[in-house]
Amino acid sequence: MSIVEDEGNVLEVSPRFDRLLSSVLGSPFVTTTDLPPSEHAHMRGYNTLVDLEQVDGALIAVDRTETVTRPPSPTPSFATDTFSLINWPESADIYAWQPRPSISDAAPACSFLPSGSRRSGPHPFYPSSAPTPFNSLRVSQSSCSKGSRNFNLLPRLWEVLRESSPAKKSKRRLDIAAGEFWAELGGSGYIDWANLPPLDGEEGELIDDEACIIDVRAVTGLDIVSNIPDELALHLMSFLDLPDIMACLRVSRTWRRLASDNAVWQSLFARKRDAGWLLDLRRIRAPTQSASRIRSSLHARGRSGILPAPLEFDWRRLYRSRAELDRRWSTVPHVGQNVEDKENMKVWEPRVRRMLGHTDSVYCLEFDSSRIITGSRDRTIKVWSLKTGRCLAAFSGHRGSVLCLKFEHDFDLDDANMVSEGGAAGWSKGMMVSGSSDCSVCVWNLYSYPVEGEDGDRDCTTVAEVRGILRGHTGGVLDLRIDGQWIISCGKDAAVFVWNRSNLTLHRAFRGHEGPVNAVGIQGNRLASASGDGKMILWDMTTGDRIRTFDAHDRGLACIEFKDDLIVSGSNDCKxxxxxxxxxxxxxxxTGHEMLVRTLSYDPLSGRLVSGSYDRSIKVWDVATGKVVREFRGLHYSHIFDIKFDCCRIVSVSHDQQIVVLDFTEGLDTSLFV
Structure with a gap:
């Protein structure tokens, strides 16, 4: 602290103000000790402390009239690391004596000089008598050291607001319509920024940067699924599709537990019923004893069966297996562990199994979940194990070639077919019909009993006996159909016969074709017949009337499939x-086959159609689109006579005496799939 004498008075002077001070923005301000003498200097004394000015938080013996107070620092609403209100170049002023730049690239100048230092003078665009913020606030040229990159925000912001307004249908540039810009704002060119009217709401809400910062820890919400009873949550999830369930598995542990529940996946599986996703619960086998023995013991205890509750299955595993099974039927390449490994991408190829045992051409076949039954030109009928391929039984009853046959599928799984009298406990009884070139139809009783094989596999021993022979055709019997009430046969004599299944009597005969009837189909009380004369006729079995005649193909028809309201026909015209x-x-x-289409098999639920031709190819079609899904060649060495398929396999027979099975189930448990 220094002491100064002034006319007998002693004043204390702070040494802090004997040096140059700088503001936070770098602008120099003089201290009181550097001020020139003033006419008020004689008034200094101890009595002047009442009129002291507080500078930097301390009362200093400086007259207020001789004090230069530091102005408040500006508080822009945007970052100022590359921007200064003081250091702004003269060249950025749109009112400088130079060609006028775009107004969208300019920003108003500012200065902390007194208002009396305004620059006034003529301007090529606006008169000097009309002050504006751009010519009233100026910065001295000596203080302009560098340009600002962000100070042109205000005109650009105004441009964005104008262009984003719904009322402005066309985009306008401010540098093109500068006059209209100022005219719309105020007419005279002067803008009172502090008293502008509020925004009209059309330009949307403006928020500062801090409002965009979200603290994740502060986000709170209510997990409804986790706070309701599990039964209700599972019921809600039962309405979701597979992509939604997969998303639920990744939400949280609680959601994953609920989305993994068996009931949810059972609902997903049941929703695929219309696409052919069906299960046959009768196929469940006990691991230690045969199903027939279990049924016998349960009947002895007065119980009706062994069907478990649906939720006892792992429905998620069943869904995954069935989805994979459907994928294998398509031509979508199979990708291994590495999705990027495109070199190893390939279409799934089914496993091929061949069965040999017939000594001549194999004309017909049928199969269910455990057996394949075939008829041959060698006049025999053979039963094969679908699982192992072994020949389980062979029997004969015709004097000619076995051209067609049908039997009750999985008859040994139905408790109503169990035989308990005559010392045949544990046996199941079924029915089979076969047609031959000897013009007869044989009706067989089939008996099946499961036995353990040498390798531990369980197969069904099959025994057959002729129940009756249906005679009436004068030519070879070419095709057969059966249902719960009727047996339908057709032959070379151009006739179609309907037999009563219970008493084996002739119910009705249909005649109307001019050539041999090669195939028949039945749906309810409607019967469709296809002939070598190229025509197809739809009959009413109840009244015997002809409903409709189809001029189907240019040449003779060889096969038909009648399912629901669709009739699929194959012909010698290769179509x-x-x-x-x-x-x-x-x-x-x-179209696609090159020779006669000899056999068809159609599943209306999946929409798949499998065809076999004399060109030795097997094609899988999508009936909805008419496109070939899969094609197999080289399986047979001669004409293909018959084909049947289910969701797991395709079975075909040929003139080359072979039975070929294309198996799509490798590595999958498909024992319950229909």
Missing amino acids: IKVWSASTGECLRTL
Whole structure:
């Protein structure tokens, strides 16, 4: 602290103000000790402490009239690391004596000089008498050291607001319509920024940067699924599709537990019923003893069966297996562990199994979940194990070639077919019919009993006996169909016979074709017949009337499939046609075979159609699109006579005496799939 004498008075002077001070923005301000003498200097004394000015938080003996107070620092609403209100170049002023730049690239100048230092003078665009913020606030040229990159925010912001307004249908640039810009704002060019009217709401809400910062820890919400009873949560999830369930598995542990529940996946599986995702619960086998013995013991205890509760299954595993099974039928490449390994991408190829045992051409086949039954030109009928391929039984009853046959599928799984009298406990009884070139139809009783094989596999021993012979055809019997009430046969004599299944009597005969009837189909009380004369006729079995005649193909028909309201026909013209039974319209024509289409097998639920031809190829079609899904060649060495398929396999027989099974189930448990 230094002491100064002034006319006898002693003043204390702070040494802090004997040096130059600088503001936070770098602008120099003089101290009181550097001020020139003033006319008020004689008033200094101890009595002047009442009129002291507080500078930097301390009362200093400086007259207020001789004090230069530091102005408040500006508080812009955007970052100022590359921007200064003081250091702004003269060249950025749109009112400088130079060609006028774009107004969208300019920003208003500012200065902390007194208002009396305003620059006034003529301007090529606006008169000097109309002050604006741009010519009233100026910065001295000596203080302009560098340009600002962000100070042009205000005009750009205004441009964005104008262009984003719904009322402005067309985009306008401010540098093109500068006059209109100022005219719209105020007319005279002067803008009172502090008293502008509020925004009209059309330009949206403006928020500062801090509002965009979200603290994740502060986000709170209510997990409804986790706070409701599990039964209700599972019921809600039962309405979700597979992608939604997969998303739920990744939400949280609680959601994963609920989404993994068996009931949820059972609902997903049941929703695929219309696509052919069906289960046969009768196929469940006990691990230690045969199903027939278990049923016998349960009947002895007065119980009705062994069907478990649906939730006893692992429905998620069943869903995954069935989805994979459907994928294998398509031509979508199979990708291994590494998705990027495109070199190893390939279409799934089914496993091929061949069965040999017939000594001549194999004309017909049928199969269920455990057995394949075939008929041959060697006049025998053979039963094969579907699982192992072994020949389980062989029997004969015809004097000619066995051209066609049908039997009750999985009859040994139905408790109603169990035989308990005559010392045949544990045996199941079924029915089979076969047609031959000897013009007869044989009706067989099939008996099945499961036995353990040498390798531990369980197969069914099959025994057959002729129940009756149906005679009436004068030519070879070419095709057969059975249902719960009727046996339908057709032959070379151009006739179609309907037999009563219970008493084996002739119910009705249909005649109307001019050539041999090669195939028949039945749905309810409607019967469709296809002939070598190229025509297809739809009959009413109840009244015997002809409903409709289809001029189906250019050449003779060899096979048909009648399912629901669709009739699919194959012909010697190498074409396959899909018909509407109710309207008679040809819905689609499938081409691709090079020779006669000899056999067809159609599943209306999955929409798959499998065809076999004399060109030795097997094609899988999508009936909805008419496209070939899969094609297999080289399986047989000669004409293919018959084909059947289910969701797991395709079985075909040929003139080359072979039975070929294409198995799509490798590595999958498909024992319950229909």
